[in-house]
Amino acid sequence: GAGVSQSPSNKVTEKGKDVELRCDPISGHTALYWYRQSLGQGLEFLIYFQGNSAPDKSGLPSDRFSAERTGGSVSTLTIQRTQQEDSAVYLCASSRNQGRGRRNEQYFGPGTRLTVT
Amino acid sequence: AQTVTQSQPEMSVQEAETVTLSCTYDTSESDYYLFWYKQPPSRQMILVIRQEAYKQQNATENRFSVNFQKAAKSFSLKISDSQLGDAAMYFCAYRSGVGAGGTSYGKLTFGQGTILTVHP
Numbered sequence: 001g002a003g004v005s006q007s008p009s010n011k012v013t014e015k016g017k018d019v020e021l022r023c024d025p026i027s028g029h030t031a032l033y034w035y036r037q038s039l040g041q042g043l044e045f046l047i048y049f050q051g052n053s054a055p056d057k058s059g060l061p062s063d064r065f066s067a068e069r070t071g072g073s074v075s076t077l078t079i080q081r082t083q084q085e086d087s088a089v090y091l092c093a094s095s096r097n098q099g100r101g102r103r104n105e106q107y108f109g110p111g112t113r114l115t116v117t
Numbered sequence: 118a119q120t121v122t123q124s125q126p127e128m129s130v131q132e133a134e135t136v137t138l139s140c141t142y143d144t145s146e147s148d149y150y151l152f153w154y155k156q157p158p159s160r161q162m163i164l165v166i167r168q169e170a171y172k173q174q175n176a177t178e179n180r181f182s183v184n185f186q187k188a189a190k191s192f193s194l195k196i197s198d199s200q201l202g203d204a205a206m207y208f209c210a211y212r213s214g215v216g217a218g219g220t221s222y223g224k225l226t227f228g229q230g231t232i233l234t235v236h237p
Binding site for chain 1: 154162208223224229
């Protein structure tokens with residue numbers, strides 16, 4: 001596709017349920033990032049993938065959060081036993097991650113707004 | 118760890134006038150990038166302008182320009198001839214530079230954002 005896509009656009013779930021958020025990066029982009037945007041914490045990094053491996057998971061807030069990437073493409077962010085404080089917009093970005101200049105720019109998807117009731 | 122600070126939660130400007138958004142950052146690295154992103158109500162983060170720390174010349178993109186003061190660790194965004202479509206949340210962001218082998222691991226560290234309102 002032309003850009004990064006994310007699904008669903010909006011998700012409302014009950015406290016305690018599990019949710020899966022999906023990200024389709026730009027074709028050929030080896031790097032993929034998840035960020036979270038919430039009122040209290042601003043925009044924060046969650047996890048970084050290079051290919052299918054995740055060398056940096058330092059931003060995941062708890063062990064209820066996990067992510068995987070398959071085929072060097074699609075990534076899924078899973079939140080188990082959701083809590084109200086998980087309510088936020090989850091943004092995904094991808095890049096080529098090589099060299100200088102525009103080749104390593106991050107392109108963002110439109111995000112998934114998660115509401116935990 | 119790097120930090121990015123935007124001290125202006127909200128700014129406003131009249132259409133066709135100029136506005137400057139402030140950003141300061143803290144880092145011990147010498148090679149890094151700085152960015153300004155725009156986020157309209159659609160949530161889509163749009164890259165406005167980028168600056169590489171090793172370049173002394175300030176970046177410009179049409180009506181958008183930056184004032185990059187490396188020693189002061191300051192990176193402000195100037196929007197000239199403001200348009201109604203410029204209204205959005207603006208984020209300043211930091212990223213480490215190119216590492217060994219040309220790879221560029223680049224998680225972004227964002228400031229808190231500045232809401233820009235443009236009055237007709």
